[in-house]
Amino acid sequence: MLSSDKVLTPAAEALTAQAPVTRSPTARVLIVDDEPAACKLLALLLSETDFECKTALSGAEALRLLEKDNRDAIVCDLNMPGMTGMELLAEVRRRSPQVAFLVATGLDDVRAGILAMKSGADDYLVKPLHADLVIASLHRALQKKRLEQEVEGYRLHLEEMVAERTKQMEAALKLVERSYEDTLEALGAAIDLRDAATEGHSRRVCRFALEMAKAMGLSEAQHKTIAMGAYPHDIGKLALPDGILLKPGPLTAEERVFMQQHAQTGYDLVKQIPFLADAAELIRTHHERYDGSGYLRGLKAEQIPIGARIFEVADTLDAITSDRPYRRALPFEDAFRVIQTESGRLYDPQVSTAFFSLPKETWPTIARMQHQVTSLPSWLRSGGAGSLGSS
Ligand SMILES: [Fe+2]
Numbered sequence: 001m002l003s004s005d006k007v008l009t010p011a012a013e014a015l016t017a018q019a020p021v022t023r024s025p026t027a028r029v030l031i032v033d034d035e036p037a038a039c040k041l042l043a044l045l046l047s048e049t050d051f052e053c054k055t056a057l058s059g060a061e062a063l064r065l066l067e068k069d070n071r072d073a074i075v076c077d078l079n080m081p082g083m084t085g086m087e088l089l090a091e092v093r094r095r096s097p098q099v100a101f102l103v104a105t106g107l108d109d110v111r112a113g114i115l116a117m118k119s120g121a122d123d124y125l126v127k128p129l130h131a132d133l134v135i136a137s138l139h140r141a142l143q144k145k146r147l148e149q150e151v152e153g154y155r156l157h158l159e160e161m162v163a164e165r166t167k168q169m170e171a172a173l174k175l176v177e178r179s180y181e182d183t184l185e186a187l188g189a190a191i192d193l194r195d196a197a198t199e200g201h202s203r204r205v206c207r208f209a210l211e212m213a214k215a216m217g218l219s220e221a222q223h224k225t226i227a228m229g230a231y232p233h234d235i236g237k238l239a240l241p242d243g244i245l246l247k248p249g250p251l252t253a254e255e256r257v258f259m260q261q262h263a264q265t266g267y268d269l270v271k272q273i274p275f276l277a278d279a280a281e282l283i284r285t286h287h288e289r290y291d292g293s294g295y296l297r298g299l300k301a302e303q304i305p306i307g308a309r310i311f312e313v314a315d316t317l318d319a320i321t322s323d324r325p326y327r328r329a330l331p332f333e334d335a336f337r338v339i340q341t342e343s344g345r346l347y348d349p350q351v352s353t354a355f356f357s358l359p360k361e362t363w364p365t366i367a368r369m370q371h372q373v374t375s376l377p378s379w380l381r382s383g384g385a386g387s388l389g390s391s
Contacts, residue, residue: 026051026052027050027052028073029051029071029072029073030053030055030062030075031046032055032061032076032088033055033077034077045134046131050139054071058082059083059084062076062088071099072099072100073099074099074100075104076089076103077103078104078112078113079109086112089119089120090119093120098148098149100141102121102124102137102138104127105125122141123140125137184276188231201322202232204318204322204366205311205317206226206227208317208363209226209227209307209313212310212358215357225282226282226311228275228276230282230307232279232283233311236264236265236268239265240258240262248326281307282307282308284296285297285304286311286315288304289312290304290346290347301348309350310351312346312351316338316339316346317363332364335363336356339352339356
């Protein structure tokens with residue numbers, strides 16, 4: 001039961017000894033006590049100051065009232081029949097954590113007050129209550145709640161700011177990525193200009209390789225590295241003299257050695273470009289052969305990066321099925337036979353297995369699509385091979 005007796009308890013004295021608090025603007029208070037007279041009296045005293053008060057004679061009535069009417073603070077007797085003050089506290093905290101909640105307890109039950117504070121009460125008052133102390137405690141609790149709300153508002157604002165900045169960063173990164181892709185496209189176009197006989201070759205082997213990489217279950221990061229390496233794989237040819245690159249007849253032994261250097265030249269060029277650094281290894285090893293018969297270093301099997309092992313199959317497929325200065329394109333069936341026959345010798349059997357696991361129509365379909373494409377394909381813009389089958 002609440003009372004307005006002007007008796008100072010030890011807890012009350014401690015309360016008055018605390019620093020003065022900022023007075024709150026008119027606040028809406030709910031007084032909950034099973035004693036109607038105590039409720040009324042405290043409501044009357046508080047209403048004479050800065051508070052607009054309502055009363056409830058039980059926890060259940062208090063909850064009904066709170067459903068219809070928001071309150072800034074609740075002063076609640078702990079010891080009530082039916083729903084206790086602790087039970088009401090738990091329910092109010094669940095529904096409205098921003099409401100200030102003061103509990104009133106008897107002098108012989110201070111522990112209950114402390115327990116209530118551990119359970120979320122903002123303060124406890126020892127009965128009989130001193131009106132000034134209740135008012136001071138209410139102001140203090142309301143001020144604390146306002147600060148908590150300000151902190152929460154600031155936190156939410158910060159989260160919004162972080163989300164906004166993250167969006168801006170992502171947009172900027174997309175722009176950077178796009179500029180990388182444009183650079184790659186320019187490199188590919190330069191290679192094609194240099195060697196018109198193999199126009200579109202870079203783009204097609206890139207698509208073939210990505211399709212195999214997808215069938216092998218490689219990661220998105222590996223897809224990207226393969227794409228970044230396969231597209232400019234012959235970039236080193238830019239350094240070859242026309243007399244060798246465009247020579248219609250067979251190369252001499254010396255010219256062949258010179259020609260083979262394009263893999264190393266391409267590697268040296270590309271490894272210095274940060275966004276292509278991972279792809280540089282594919283460029284250096286794109287003429288290695290599974291059995292060690294390739295160049296530059298005669299690497300064998302797993303010594304050759306998986307991207308380059310995949311590339312070998314893609315390169316063979318395109319070489320056989322594209323027009324060359326000295327012959328027309330051959331049927332895809334011819335390429336399938338070569339890949340099947342040379343699997344385990346020139347080509348990684350895991351790669352050829354992935355190759356043949358896909359419908360045969362996959363490869364001519366990709367080749368036809370790439371013949372029609374005039375700009376960098378969207379799969380490269382999206383950074384993976386996810387749209388290979390549908391673009
Ligand atoms: Fe090459």
